[in-house]
Amino acid sequence: MSSTIPPEIREVMDAVHYRPAVSIIVPFEPKMGLKAELSHSLKIAADKAERELMQNYPGEMSVLVMEKLRAILKNLNFNTHKKSIAIYVSPVFEKVLYLDIAVEEKIIVDESFEIRDLVYSKKQLHKYLVLLMDGKESRIYLGNSSSFVNIVSNISEVDAYVNELPERVSNFSDMSSRREIIMDKFLHHIDDGLDIILNAYQLPLFVLGPERMVGHFKNITKHKAAVIEYIYGNYEACTLSELKAILEPHIADWKTVIQADLLNRMEEAMDNKKLAVGMHNVWREAMHNKGRLLVVEKDYMYAAEHGSNEDKIYKINEPYNKFSYIKDAVDDVIEKILETGGDVEFVDKDVLKKYGHIALIQHY
Known part of the structure; x- marks a missing residue:
């Protein structure tokens, strides 16, 4: 919105x-x-x-x-x-x-x-990204409720890395090691290419491919927070409609997909020390215009009163001071986040229980 x-x-x-x-x-x-x-x-x-x-x-x-x-x-x-x-x-x-x-x-x-x-009342569009890998190349798709299209990317085919290695050798163990090195370089390049894609789209990501390759990618990727699910299989020959059908059961419960994506993004923000949790901390950072994404449980409300400074509030105590009374601090924070260019997402009750029912991802 x-x-x-x-x-x-x-x-x-x-x-x-x-x-x-x-x-x-x-x-x-x-x-x-x-x-x-x-x-x-x-x-x-x-x-x-x-x-x-x-x-x-x-x-x-x-x-x-x-x-x-x-x-x-x-x-x-x-x-x-x-x-x-x-x-x-x-x-x-x-x-x-x-x-x-x-x-x-x-x-x-x-x-x-x-x-x-x-x-x-925001209409939730079922938009997501798909990274498809096989032994030769990788492709990225953008899916939504009505379409499934290939996104042009700069991710090279695996053959591009063959000539970077020393001359071929006949020893089997050396050949096996060579293949591992090629795959490792290939997967790191795929992961680097995701930087631009994920910055542009900021959507949940599904990773599809052979179990061994996807497992290796899972270990090396720096984009774990974006990945909702790893789906194992050989899908390189699938048509667009077949790929969309494969994804259907994984996106059927869209609310679960979105909530998993939000929790992943919150964990990443916490690792970067850019996550405020609990009403008091969220209020403080929001008043300092630091909010990028507010995540809050539906129907969570917080009656409060203003402290000595704009960035401080206290849980209401009866009787309260009518001049400092805040009917619902959550609504005030939502308003502030939207005014300063941020966004707001709601999740189910107790999904954010360990975060104090409300969390704010800050700009970084």
């Missing part, structure tokens, strides 16, 4: 909180679909919101909110080139946001618009 919070989103976040309020976040690409179909989808979303409103907040205020919502739906801009729309309505405030991010439908009936609502 966009890494900066636009003024119009800031306006919604700072609006007076007044129940009941409705937030509707849905895909909205008029150039890709018929106006009638989009209008029908929005009507269904509005009907869902109305049912929940009437169930939880029966009375005049809910009627007022629905009148305002239906008026908004009648006046939407169908000439926009945006990808999604977020509508916020309360008894005292309303706003329509046309967004550049792909989202999944979300309807929230609550007292306010929270920044995590937009992050939750």
Whole structure:
């Protein structure tokens, strides 16, 4: 998603909180679909919101909110080139946001618009990298939910390393050693070539190839943190569709793939002393604009109060000081990370238990 919070989103976040309020976040690409179909989808979303409103907040205020919502739906801009729309309505405030991010439908009936609502609604595209190795060459593919394509890379064929070695010898043990040296040079070159690819794409990586070669690569690679799984087999003759089919069972549980990738990246950051863990440490580094990627458990919240400095907070103690009270420090950190060009990912409950439920990968 966009890494900066636009003024119009800031306006919604700072609006007076007044129940009941409705937030509707849905895909909205008029150039890709018929106006009638989009209008029908929005009507269904509005009907869902109305049912929940009437169930939880029966009375005049809910009627007022629905009148305002239906008026908004009648006046939407169908000439926009945006990808999604977020509508916020309360008894005292309303706003329509046309967004550049792909989202999944979300309807929230609550007292306010929270920044995590937009992050939750980001559409998760199943994008990943595949490194395929065999005895002669290596190839890298970019896969996603709908396609699987070869990426042009500078990784040479294994034959390029044969002429770098001394003259051939007839001794069997020397020949075996020669093959080991060739493979070692070849695999190191593959690993070096991954530097550019992984910096450009920053996606989970699957490594495919013969068990002996992949095992050797596993021992020498400096990109262990990027590798989700090593898959053994001889796949050099496979077509693109066959390779995609081979990967299907390994990416079926995409949430597990993403969470494994995030944990790998966190471990790498920890090795480089660039990982802050726990709410207090994350808050401090975020306030110093050091956040590259915030990883936090879904539904994790932290009521706090400001300390003597901006970069310090304390867990709330009752009774609290209303002037230093922070309703949810997690939402404030999410907002700060996005404002300063970082990104945010959510994981399941207790996935980050040993990290204090929240962690921040810093720039390095």
